[in-house]
Amino acid sequence: MSLPIKDILDHLHINDINHAFSTGTQWGSSDNAVTKDIVSPTDGKKIAAVKFATADEYNTVVETAKKAFKTWRQIPAPKRGEIVRQIGDSLRENKKQLGTLVSYEMGKSLQEGYGEVQEMIDICDFAVGLSRQLYGLTMHSERPEHRMYEQYHPLGIVGVISAFNFPVAVWSWNAMLAWVCGDVCIWKPSEKTPLTAIACQHIAQEVFKRNNIDEGVSCLVIGDRNIGELMSNDTRVPLVSATGSTRMGKAVSAAVGARLGKSLLELGGNNAIIITENADLDMSLIGAVFGAVGTAGQRCTSTRRLIIHESVYEAFKQKLISAYGQIKIGDPLNENNHMGPLIDQDAVSLYLDSIEKCKAEGGKFVVEGGKLEGEAYSSGCYVKPCIAEVENHYKIVQHETFAPILYLIKYADLDEAIELQNGVPQGLSSAIMTNNLREAERFLSYAGSDCGIANVNIGTSGAEIGGAFGGEKETGGGRESGSDAWKVYMRRQTNTINYSKTLPLAQGIKFDL
Numbered sequence: 001m002s003l004p005i006k007d008i009l010d011h012l013h014i015n016d017i018n019h020a021f022s023t024g025t026q027w028g029s030s031d032n033a034v035t036k037d038i039v040s041p042t043d044g045k046k047i048a049a050v051k052f053a054t055a056d057e058y059n060t061v062v063e064t065a066k067k068a069f070k071t072w073r074q075i076p077a078p079k080r081g082e083i084v085r086q087i088g089d090s091l092r093e094n095k096k097q098l099g100t101l102v103s104y105e106m107g108k109s110l111q112e113g114y115g116e117v118q119e120m121i122d123i124c125d126f127a128v129g130l131s132r133q134l135y136g137l138t139m140h141s142e143r144p145e146h147r148m149y150e151q152y153h154p155l156g157i158v159g160v161i162s163a164f165n166f167p168v169a170v171w172s173w174n175a176m177l178a179w180v181c182g183d184v185c186i187w188k189p190s191e192k193t194p195l196t197a198i199a200c201q202h203i204a205q206e207v208f209k210r211n212n213i214d215e216g217v218s219c220l221v222i223g224d225r226n227i228g229e230l231m232s233n234d235t236r237v238p239l240v241s242a243t244g245s246t247r248m249g250k251a252v253s254a255a256v257g258a259r260l261g262k263s264l265l266e267l268g269g270n271n272a273i274i275i276t277e278n279a280d281l282d283m284s285l286i287g288a289v290f291g292a293v294g295t296a297g298q299r300c301t302s303t304r305r306l307i308i309h310e311s312v313y314e315a316f317k318q319k320l321i322s323a324y325g326q327i328k329i330g331d332p333l334n335e336n337n338h339m340g341p342l343i344d345q346d347a348v349s350l351y352l353d354s355i356e357k358c359k360a361e362g363g364k365f366v367v368e369g370g371k372l373e374g375e376a377y378s379s380g381c382y383v384k385p386c387i388a389e390v391e392n393h394y395k396i397v398q399h400e401t402f403a404p405i406l407y408l409i410k411y412a413d414l415d416e417a418i419e420l421q422n423g424v425p426q427g428l429s430s431a432i433m434t435n436n437l438r439e440a441e442r443f444l445s446y447a448g449s450d451c452g453i454a455n456v457n458i459g460t461s462g463a464e465i466g467g468a469f470g471g472e473k474e475t476g477g478g479r480e481s482g483s484d485a486w487k488v489y490m491r492r493q494t495n496t497i498n499y500s501k502t503l504p505l506a507q508g509i510k511f512d513l
């Protein structure tokens with residue numbers, strides 16, 4: 001049973017009207033700030049209000065962060081890691097409360113809300129270990145008595161633009177790595193889910209304060225796309241990490257690129273599972289249904305397409321239809337429900353519009369969609385997950401709709417299936433279900449999936465933090481979270497040291513004076 005929301009808001013320091021920005025312990029907003037009510041999609045009730053930061057306030061935050069960087073970067077990386085370890089501990093203590101607020105503010109199931117906080121805890125642990133690594137390579141010099149190596153230095157201010165669907169975890173992927181790397185962070189959370197961000201800022205700042213760290217290492221700026229634009233154009237922000245739509249990513253990339261800054265983009269996906277004639281269909285069912293209806297189809301890793309071998313197509317379709325009949329939709333805080341609402345009524349309109357577009361192109365719905373009505377669904381944000389038989393080239397199928405609409409596509413030959421899987425503009429996640437080694441390896445080979453993530457006998461969503469996360473093509477090319485994703489948060493320097501008594505030039509060039 002979930003905790004009362006009122007107690008959770010008190011516990012996480014969420015007020016009736018929350019300030020527009022924070023540099024740590026300091027919070028503020030101007031008198032004439034735009035105020036926005038944050039309404040839960042679960043019950044349509046106002047949770048609290050937030051104020052939007054002005055350009056001047058954004059500027060104050062950047063200047064504070066810039067100053068903080070000078071001292072933060074001097075602290076040895078393992079000591080910075082120790083602070084991240086404490087943040088991880090605090091997240092453990094607050095997992096229930098924060099997870100519940102994620103679920104209430106965003107609408108994902110409570111299990112997934114807790115899972116999101118667990119993902120934050122996992123990245124903290126990962127970053128702590130990393131803080132004793134951050135290593136470069138050494139090379140052999142072509143010149144005698146010379147030494148050559150590379151090292152990584154902190155970059156400066158990292159701007160983080162996060163999306164509503166993972167309102168806190170994706171910030172933590174960025175912030176925890178950035179912090180151990182010696183960077184400072186300015187976070188612009190989604191304007192749809194700022195309250196969980198405010199809660200995280202309180203959790204982090206309490207740890208920074210306890211450790212006597214300056215204001216400005218962890219900063220928060222609440223606002224709309226204006227703040228994102230300021231950040232993208234700001235030469236004081238060497239790296240902008242942005243998660244969201246391809247449209248948003250193109251704008252960020254153009255602005256950051258125009259000033260030759262770095263951007264790390266994690267944008268839309270259009271993820272498919274190939275279900276071969278050699279698949280375990282029961283296992284495939286779990287992967288497909290969780291992938292399609294988990295987070296109400298609002299993950300960038302959500303399963304949008306199933307590419308099914310003709311020999312198992314009908315049987316699998318029937319399994320899906322009967323599984324969809326058992327999905328419980330309703331208040332995400334009630335743990336019996338599998339699926340909560342969409343984020344807001346605009347998302348419902350987009351969902352309904354996509355269904356119409358799909359029908360107009362010839363899509364045949366085998367599980368009908370639609371908006372749910374009635375007292376339990378009074379927020380107006382609940383919809384039915386649906387399934388349509390389509391062709392891959394339909395415009396709507398080529399497009400990422402952030403909703404639980406699952407498309408079925410039939411194939412005859414594996415290479416054709418791979419071509420269909422790759423035949424969309426996006427390239428985030430992909431999967432094959434098979435017990436056949438040749439099929440699995442073909443899918444993972446250079447002739448296989450063109451996505452950043454390619455799984456065997458696992459669905460498209462639910463990646464662990466230890467791997468690099470991100471995708472190709474319109475997904476933006478960035479890699480966050482595990483593996484060596486930390487390198488983007490640092491600047492690389494190659495050092496050559498001459499400890500001989502002469503100065504020989506590389507490439508054997510003679511230059512005698």
Ligand code: UN1
Binds near residue numbers: 119165299301463
């Ligand atoms: C996202 O949807 O932006 O792999 C991130 C997953 C999660 C992260 C999703 N670990 O589904």
